[in-house]
Amino acid sequence: MPIPTENVGSLPRPVRLQQALAAYDAGEIDREALVAEQDAACRDSIKRMEATGQPIVSDGEQRASSFATYPLIETLGGTGLADNLAPDGQLFAVFDDGHHRQLPRLTSGPFRYQTYAAEFVEQAVPLASKPVKQAVIAPSMMMLLYPLDEELPGYPREQFLADLCDETERDIRQAFTAGASRVSIDFTEGRLANKNDARNPWTGRDMLQEFIDLNNRVLDRFTAEERQHIGLHTCPGGDMDSVHSADVPYEQLLSRMFEINAGYFLIQCASERDREEVYRLCGRYSRDNANGVPQVCFMGVIDPLNPSVETPEQVRDDLVTAARHIPIERLGATDDCGFSPFSIDEKPKHGSPDFARDIAFQKIAARVEGTAMASEELGV
Ligand SMILES: [Zn+2]
Numbered sequence: 439m440p441i442p443t444e445n446v447g448s449l450p451r452p453v454r455l456q457q458a459l460a461a462y463d464a465g466e467i468d469r470e471a472l473v474a475e476q477d478a479a480c481r482d483s484i485k486r487m488e489a490t491g492q493p494i495v496s497d498g499e500q501r502a503s504s505f506a507t508y509p510l511i512e513t514l515g516g517t518g519l520a521d522n523l524a525p526d527g528q529l530f531a532v533f534d535d536g537h538h539r540q541l542p543r544l545t546s547g548p549f550r551y552q553t554y555a556a557e558f559v560e561q562a563v564p565l566a567s568k569p570v571k572q573a574v575i576a577p578s579m580m581m582l583l584y585p586l587d588e589e590l591p592g593y594p595r596e597q598f599l600a601d602l603c604d605e606t607e608r609d610i611r612q613a614f615t616a617g618a619s620r621v622s623i624d625f626t627e628g629r630l631a632n633k634n635d636a637r638n639p640w641t642g643r644d645m646l647q648e649f650i651d652l653n654n655r656v657l658d659r660f661t662a663e664e665r666q667h668i669g670l671h672t673c674p675g676g677d678m679d680s681v682h683s684a685d686v687p688y689e690q691l692l693s694r695m696f697e698i699n700a701g702y703f704l705i706q707c708a709s710e711r712d713r714e715e716v717y718r719l720c721g722r723y724s725r726d727n728a729n730g731v732p733q734v735c736f737m738g739v740i741d742p743l744n745p746s747v748e749t750p751e752q753v754r755d756d757l758v759t760a761a762r763h764i765p766i767e768r769l770g771a772t773d774d775c776g777f778s779p780f781s782i783d784e785k786p787k788h789g790s791p792d793f794a795r796d797i798a799f800q801k802i803a804a805r806v807e808g809t810a811m812a813s814e815e816l817g818v
Contacts, residue, residue, distance in 0.1 A: 440813035441757060441769055443806055444620065444736065445487070446671050446704050447573030448505060448776030449498030449798050450791040455479045456782055463515030476501045477561075484565045490803040494569045494619060497562040498777075505624050505779040506530060506575050508558075509551035509609065510542055510583075514782050522546045528582050529638045531630060531675055531682040538638075539677065539780065544583045547593030549601045555621075556612035569619035573671070573776070576623045577606040577656055578649035586640055599652070606656045610668065622669035622704055623653065624779075629674050629691045630683040646690075650697050657699045662730030666701040669736070673706040676775035679743045679787040684709070692719040702734040706774040707756075708741045708748070714759055721763035735760075736770035739808065740801045742777040745788045747800045753808020754815060761816055771809040773801065 451459075458475040461467045483498035502508035512518025516525060519542060527543030555574045562570050577599075584590070584598050613621045631649060633641035657665060672695060675682035688710065695703070703724070707716045717737065724733045737760050739753045753771065761769055777798040778785070788794035 439767070440818060441766075441771055441809050441816075442734070442736070443492060443771040443809040444494050444571055444704070445492065445496060445802060446622065446773055446776045447496060447499050447624070448502075448778045449483050449500070450778040450783060450785055450794040451500060451781050452479055452482075452795060453790065453792050455500065456791060459513050459515065459781060463513055463517050480562060481565055484562060486799045487802065488566070488568055490799055491806040492802055494571045495566050496571050496573070497558055497565075499558070499573065499779075501558050501561070503781050505573060505776060506541070506579050508555065509553050509575065509580075509605070514780060518552070520552050522549075523583070528586065528640055530579070530582070531626075532635055532637050533675060533677060533680040533682045534684070535678060535680040537678055537680070541582055543585070544590065544598070546590060547598060547601070549583070549598055549605065551605045551609060554609050554612050556609070556616040559613050559616035559618045563617035570617060571620040571622065572613045572618040573622050573624055574606070574609045574613060576625045576627070576649075576670075577602050577652045578625065579627050580606070581652060582627070582640060586643070603652070603656050607659050610656070610660070614664075620667045620669065622671050622702075623700070625649075625653070625670050626673050626675055628672050628695055629686050629688070632686050632690045633683050646694060650694060653698045658729070665699060665729075665731045668700055669702040669704055670695075670698055670700040671704040673775040676743055677780050678783060679785055681743070688716060689719055692716070693723055696723045696725055696728070696733055699728045699731070700733065701728070701731040702736060702770065704736045704772045705738055707738040708774050709738070709743065713756060714763070717760040717763040721765075724764070724768065726765070726768065732768055734768045734770050735764050736772035737764075738774035739771050740773040740805050742773055742775050742798065742801070743787065745794070745797050747797060748804050748808070750804050750808035750811055753805055754811040757809060757812035758815055761812075766816055766818055771805055771812075773805065
């Protein structure tokens with residue numbers, strides 16, 4: 439079987455859509471006008487992703503406020519926040535360029551999603567002539583909505599975590615029911631868990647094992663057959679062309695991440711200084727039997743934060759090197775991250791979101807072509 443390849447999830451939102459989001463927040467346009475822009479962006483995303491030759495497509499998260507907040511809030515500007523959430527939660531991450539992103543704060547129970555990713559899948563499937571994938575947020579990110587130390591009156595942490603696992607499971611199951619062929623879980627908080635950044639207290643609490651256990655609590659509800667199609671994505675962040683945890687030694691995460699019983703992993707690698715070391719670590723720690731499912735390592739061969747487009751030959755060479763360390767039947771190819779996980783993203787290194795969008799499709803096409811070249815060279 440040729441080496442499989444798939445994207446992580448997001449694409450830059452067109453400038454028109456970002457302007458529509460701002461106008462919607464300001465009360466200048468109604469929901470119908472915003473949805474019309476989202477529809478157009480989704481149609482364009484799927485059409486252009488299909489044109490790259492990638493065997494599976496997504497809507498590029500054009501309807502989501504962000505990869506992490508889509509269940510909670512309609513826009514990043516603050517429209518549509520649930521009644522039991524306040525905007526002033528924990529910092530999700532502080533990025534290397536100094537900007538930060540913040541999560542809402544849960545003020546009372548019970549915790550419920552307002553929007554499930556299935557809503558996006560339902561609208562994407564009729565537009566696509568290829569199988570559709572959907573990214574969802576990990577329970578380990580959503581657990582940061584609950585205060586780090588205090589208990590909420592009348593809503594103990596354990597009850598919150600039980601509700602959270604139910605909601606995450608529902609999010610994944612409904613995405614499959616709506617027609618998704620694959621669902622990948624965004625786990626950007628994995629590497630950040632060992633950042634020890636004083637500005638962001640949860641990153642100094644050694645929460646990685648707690649994160650891993652919580653993800654397994656959800657994944658253990660799925661059969662091995664189902665988990666073949668449930669992935670997990672790790673990265674050091676990717677927002678405003680900047681990262682949040684590339685300085686955390688990767689082995690701290692990679693030596694433990696494969697304890698998570700997912701069937702495949704979308705692993706940032708192209709932007710690492712020593713890519714071969716990452717292949718080696720993935721070869722060493724990934725398992726051929728994670729509660730009944732082999733773990734396929736989709737290695738990042740594309741850097742979405744860098745506007746220069748990788749060549750198919752570079753992609754091929756990276757994968758051929760990776761195959762020296764990772765069994766070929768458990769090797770795949772992906773991008774280091776979504777191309778724009780937050781709906782409002784200026785893409786400063788690219789100059790503009792529209793240009794970054796064009797570049798993203800060129801990069802995906804290079805990955806698809808380079809992956810086919812690697813399969814040929816490796817005889818699979
Ligand atoms: Zn990512």
